[in-house]
Amino acid sequence: MVIYGVAILAACFLVGMFCGEIIGSLMGVDSNVGGVGIAMLLLIVVIDRLQKKDMLSMPAQSGLAFWNAMYIPIVIAMAASQNVLGALTGGPLAIVAGGVTVVISWFFVPIIGGKKAKESEIEFNRTNPLKPKEAN
């Protein structure tokens, strides 16, 4: 059933959020720390287990695939509800500080990534079930 896939996703999401809240309060921070990241790792492990035991039916997978495919539309809705006016009217200091931070950070991506990046590219294309065009 489709709902099983959605329910697995929801369960991983909520467990991750719970852990994020706990980590946040342990660190004394008033925010959820890494809840989404933990939920993602949990989902990957759970799905892997279920697939190996052949316990994840096609409809259940399509429940997961639906929310996966809704990602881009949701991101567009997110973009449409950003405070763009605030970003553009925040004054020169805000624009320079935000802009320079992004540009310098870009330079550091290949520096930290190093040479290994290219090897890993092959792996990535081979194992991922989605092709970019299908994903849209």
Added chain:
Amino acid sequence: MFMEAITNALESNGLITGFIVVGITMYIAYLISSKLTRGLVHGSAIAIVLGLILAYFGGLFSEGTKGLSDISLFAGIGFLGGSMLRDFAIVATAFGANFDEIKKAGIKGVLSLFFGVFLSFFIGVVIALVFGYTDAVSLTTIGAGAVTYIVGPITGAALNASSEVIAISIAAGLVKSVLVMVGTPFVARFIGLNNPLSAMIYGGLMGTTSGVAGGLAATDIRLVPYGAVTATFYTGLGCLLCPTILYLITNSIW
């Protein structure tokens, strides 16, 4: 009567209206992508830019802070793109991610996370200095704003910064987020952003969840889970480091 019926139908079913608005936006964006750029600029990149333009006019029209969704007719957009459904969809992208890749990039991912917070903070502080701020509280708050627009106000509130400085820190974070969303697909080629490892480093360096989520979606949706898995730790780490260690360091210098 006719207009009122339409408004009522749309307003009382906000989320459904959101589906239509996003659907139309994406249709137009993919049309622009294939006809005007011959597929050179990805449809989702154009859709995100269109979304940001809508958000700009929404803000102009409503004088609110939530873009298009401050207009009551389009309130559902805010729910569809709000943190709950966004995070839910981000987790869903992990369906299809490769755990071995995440493990392989683990240490570099964590490293980039710490480095990213320190780097953004440092740049923010330097720019604030250039603009004439010299007190540790203002410098720290603006530096925290360069981390993300959530870390900035949290740090500012903790340190009792002036509301003017807090507003600047939020705006700096917003500029970062918008620029990452729009710029990522264009720089991806030059910084080797085409594999899980670099996507994880990217998430750790940039950190701004909405920026990374949007930027990677516009580049290659397969990169999203890898970037998101590190980026979602960034804001929490920033909230931890900025008002404490980074403030103490700043305070000891100025």
